[in-house]
Amino acid sequence: MSRRTQKHANQRLAFDARDSRERRLAACKRFLRLEGDMIRMRHRGGESGLRIARARSGVIDVLIERLFEPVRIQLPTGDDDPRVALVALGGYGRQELCPLSDIDIMFLYPSDVRGPALKQTQELLTDQILYILWDLGLKVGHSFRSIDEAIQEARKDILTKTALLEARLITGTATTFEAFQQAYRNDYLKENAREYIAQRLEDQKLRRAKYGDTVFLQEPDIKNGVGGLRDYQNTVWMARVKLGVNSLDELIPRNLLTEAELRDFDRAYNFLLRVRNELHFSSKRATDILHLEKQPRIAAALGYDDRDYVTRIEKFMRDYYRCAQTIYRTSRLLERRLALRPDENGNDKITFREVLRARRLERTRRLDGFVLRGRELTSENDDVFAEDPVRLIRVFRHCQQLGCKPDLELVNLIRNSTHLLTPKIVSTPEACRSFRAILSDVGRVYKSLYAMHELGVLERIIPEWEHITCLVQHEHYHRYTADVHTLHTIRELDRVFTDPDPIYERYRREIHEAVQPDLLYPVLLLHDIGKAEGIKNHAESGARIADPILARLGFNEELRAIAHFLIKNHLTMARFWQKYDLDDPQTTAAFAEIVGDADRLRHLFVHTFCDARGTASGLWNSYKDTLHTTLFSNTLAYLKHGGAVHHHEARRFEMTKQDLLSRDLGEISRDEVEAHFSLLPERYFIYTDNDEIALHLRMVHQLLKTIITTDAVGSLHPIIDWRDDLERSLTVVNIVTWDRAGLFYKLAGALSLAGLNILSAKVMSRSDHIAIDTFHVVAPGRGVVQSQRVMDAFQKNVDAALISNRDLLPEIQDLARKNRDRLFGNDDNPLLHSFTPRVDVYHELSLKRTIVEVQAPDQIGLLYLLSKAITEAGFDITFARVNTERGLAIDTFYIEPSG
Structure with a gap:
């Protein structure tokens, strides 16, 4: 707490029991407003996110302390003294209150306090502290608990366990708080450390899955999203419970974190806190979602001063994503290391059965400078990539073929060795063959490309890829950045080849009919590469950019021509069925004219499906699938029959008429049927189901x-x-x-x-x-x-x-x-x-x-x-x-x- 804040509190918040509640409320409002303005000025002046959050916490501390002072002298004394401690929990407990954060307070008392004295204490605290805080417009969560009750609550769920882990004394009886700390941290948590770590890891897994396991959402959740503040905080909680440390600095001498890793980790966390502070300052109610329409204003407030609106957003969001990536990567690394490390108190005991199982999994296989142990790949030595830089590509091909993944040490080695993939190296026939092999392993491509992207290898092979990395797409229906959307389309293509879900069945059948089924992988990988030059006309620019990339990678001229067509027209099929009348023969003829042949049609059919399903959850549904499939089927029939289509339609018209004339339509006469066919255009009968025509006849007759x-x-x-x-x-x-x-x-x-x-x-x-x-x-x-x-x-x-x-x-x-x-x-x-x-x-x-x-x-x-x-x-x-x-x-x- 700053000296200035303390001095201000001495002037404004000196209360005694005789002061009315109204006077105290008015004084608190003035104090909060002035202190809030001061904190906002410090934030606008560029002060770090953590310092602003701590300043806000300090202001609330002073407020509660001053409100408690006149209450203290009204509490029961002697044997009835409740010895109450006012305890900050959660984000308030760790002194990280953003401007609109919830304030969680626990009124804690010894377990032997009960009866009238306890009731009187609760009423005083509620009336003279909680009501005033609520009247100030603060969002305050509270609880009254004895030490035993608090620990019992912690046994019920992980949220309470964690909130109590960050408990901090604001004011009140220190011995009560110390007794709680002893009981909770030193006894309960030590006994349940392994259970807590398991619960935290499961919570992380579920929370990240909710956000698609990616930091690259266009509208990220700063607090709970992947790579958000919660990822950082989770590692602090795990380290505290597992090792008894109070700061991540203490992980460095334990070789769990390097100084550089901690510096980047803290810097990224501070950036996200600063963004969250600005989001709260510019919002009327608490929010942690960085909505698209708020991004320009927040970027400008944080010092991104490019005159061009789009450039400003892109620079800001690239910084955001890089910081979120750092938090996500480092938190996963620490989670893994902490989960594998024995407890400091020796509670992690390894059984003989576990030793035998571990040895069975340790059976090794050596290949190409790597060692396979169980389901993880590691390197034989730290020079494995310096010896042969193309191994930086082949390592992903090995993992793809063996169904394994690189271990933590190999992951770090890959990330730190990508500079070895020079333009000369990636253009060699061996490097191109290795990359094409990854792209041609149908049904197993996504995981490899995702890992290559995450570790920085993909952008070394395709430098143009870097321009769409972290690129926010200014289109209302996109949920992910351009790079992640692209990878998600490839995941959908993997599913087309392998997923038994009936939704993929038709697409699997058609892609297997294509001359080169695996060609869609490089096409999808590059289909949005043109967005680096802007959303408008990105299909045309993407086709132009993709052609030399495919040539570099060794694709022949015939395949490049198909890829060029697919990328240039990758929006066309959806545009036709979203906007035009599929029952109109002209729609089919016009689309067939664009596509040209059945092979391109099949590729475009599957491409459009994967593109839409990789855009956002819920964007594709059975109605759209029916429209998409109808256009495909109509066009395929047109391409097969060619000029005979019109003759076929004329025959169908006559067959439909004869079918309706031969039906028993009750009161409807033959003349009514004949009239119906003569009074409507021919296309109505060609593209309307016979049963529906019969329905319309009955309805006309009834009219x-x-x-x-x-x-x-x-x-x-x-x-x-x-x-x-x-x-x-x-x-x-x-x-x-x-x-x-x-x-x-x-x-x-x-x-x-x-x-x-x-x-x-x-x-x-x-x-x-x-x-x-x-x-x-x-x-x-x-x-x-x-x-x-x-x-x-x-x-x-x-x-x-x-x-x-x-x-x-x-x-x-x-x-x-x-x-x-x-x-x-x-x-x-x-x-x-x-x-x-x-x-x-x-x-x-x-x-x-x-x-x-x-x-x-x-x-x-x-x-x-x-x-x-x-x-x-x-x-x-x-x-x-x-x-x-x-x-x-x-x-x-x-x-x-x-x-």
């Missing part, structure tokens, strides 16, 4: 029947049919009604008011002005519609809009206001606050369609508003595709002039 059986108003009621598509996890809503101006947007509005999300829509009108509109919808949570209440609400809203001609806009706006904060106005959708809506209108020559594309933050009734605007501008909508990712809507409309 026409209402003219005879009901009054004029009754004949205006639309005919509605709900069908669940369990394979795609959606519901198909067919509506048949008389065509009229604004029909599409009114139906879309009614669906929105019923609480449904629209995925796609198709509009078809017979020449006798009967409209057949089909919507693919999902209930909230993206599932089939099972609620009759929702269906009734839709019917009610449709009747109101179509028959009563009621404007649904006010109701939609009211619903949007009620749901905005709950659904969209939170930090899970940060782009909603910064994304500028975009509208593109163009004529797609290959499809012979006029298309409107809209990108905008999603909101209830967005499709209603867009389609209403299109209608009022004098256009009809014939097709709509609706796509929403992380709160951002990307909608496509086919339009035609009205009338």
Whole structure:
């Protein structure tokens, strides 16, 4: 605590028992505000993250001490003295309070204190300390516990164990705290050290898995994420319990950490603390997620002053990722060393059975300067790479073939030897062969490339790779940096070859049909290499950058040509099925024209799948898989049949007509079937399932029947049919009604008011002005519609809009206001606050369609508003595709002039 803070407290916080609670609260508010401003100034002046966190802790210490002073004289005395100690726990206990951190306090007393004296003490402490802290707006967690109770709580879960491990006396009876320390640290923890270490390692494993086992998230969690503050703190806790040390400095003489490793470890931790302090200073509520929209502001506040917005973010985030990598790497190293090291108190006893088992695992095999022991590879000597630098590549090939991994010493040796991989060495035929061998071992590539990237070898083989390392992708749907996203796509390709999950089955079958199945590995590795030059047009620049890389690695001209096509067009297939009407023959023909042959189509089919699944969890679903597979199947058939496709479609039209004429359709006459086929365009029958055509016939028949059986108003009621598509996890809503101006947007509005999300829509009108509109919808949570209440609400809203001609806009706006904060106005959708809506209108020559594309933050009734605007501008909508990712809507409309 600084002398200035102490002096300020003496002036502002001198209380006695006669002071009112209001006076104390007002004085505390002024003290906190002034001290907070001072700490903020020190932070802005560049003071280290740790010093700022300790300063904040010191301020809270003073505050609690001064609030306790008038309480102390009111406590029972003599034999009833509760001998209470006010103890800081967790981050507050280790004096690392960031500006909005929780403050955890334990009111500790000896186990023999009970009865009225204890109750009186608890009431005084609650009323005169806790209530004031809460009224100050501080987030305070508290507990009242005896020494025995505290230790019993520690037995229940690891969080309490760790919080108590960092217990620190703030004020109160020191002997009570010392008795607790003796009982907890010296007795309980020593007896349970091995159990604690095992629990901490398991906790680390689960926590890291939650964040994808990577530091390279675009929006990292500074505290709990991989390579975050918690990784550093975990090593401190393990070392304290295992070895009884109070500081990581004490690990150096024990040969568990070098001075350089500790210096880098501490420096990285300080950087993350400084980032967290800034995040808290710039936020209204506690958060540890470094959201995309906050990164520019935080970067500028921390001194990254590049005028270019993107460059500023990239420099800041590269520093963040490097520090997180240092913490992750060093913490894993220490975890391993601490787990293997015997306890200082000798509690780790090794049995004879364990010795025998260890010796069996120690059976060795020597190859190429390395030694295989069990499932770990080590080097025969420290000069193994100096003797032959290409071993820095071959070592990963050995691990790939043997199913092993390098041990800790070999990992460090690899990392410290990468400078040996000079451009001359990596361009040798032997080095290229070794790397290509790694890429061609289908189903086992990801782990090798991930390790090569982590240890700095990959960027020595492909220097261009360094430019996308730690690169934040300014696209709303990406969760990972460009390098990690790329590696995740390769993990997906491994799964295509090996995973028994049915989702991979179709892709496995098609990639095995390709001429060169393993070519997708280098293609995926380089597919986003162009992002180093910017997101826009990165596919084209990536193809240009990749070609000389593949040439250097020894790929022949034919394979490079295929790779060039795949990288240049790696976004094309998804663009087609996300935006265009797959039932339109022009869509298939246009895409087939781009692809050219079945082999490229198969590669692109699998590439698009791996690219999407490697982008973010949840981005791929059964609906998208169906769209993707439909485009693939249609295009494959087109490429196989060539010019005969149109003849095949004409035959199918006739076969469909004959099938419908031969069916028993009840009251529906042959003339009605003939009329249906003559009143609709031919493509409707080619790409609509026969059963669905029969459904539409029945619905049209029912609509026409209402003219005879009901009054004029009754004949205006639309005919509605709900069908669940369990394979795609959606519901198909067919509506048949008389065509009229604004029909599409009114139906879309009614669906929105019923609480449904629209995925796609198709509009078809017979020449006798009967409209057949089909919507693919999902209930909230993206599932089939099972609620009759929702269906009734839709019917009610449709009747109101179509028959009563009621404007649904006010109701939609009211619903949007009620749901905005709950659904969209939170930090899970940060782009909603910064994304500028975009509208593109163009004529797609290959499809012979006029298309409107809209990108905008999603909101209830967005499709209603867009389609209403299109209608009022004098256009009809014939097709709509609706796509929403992380709160951002990307909608496509086919339009035609009205009338």
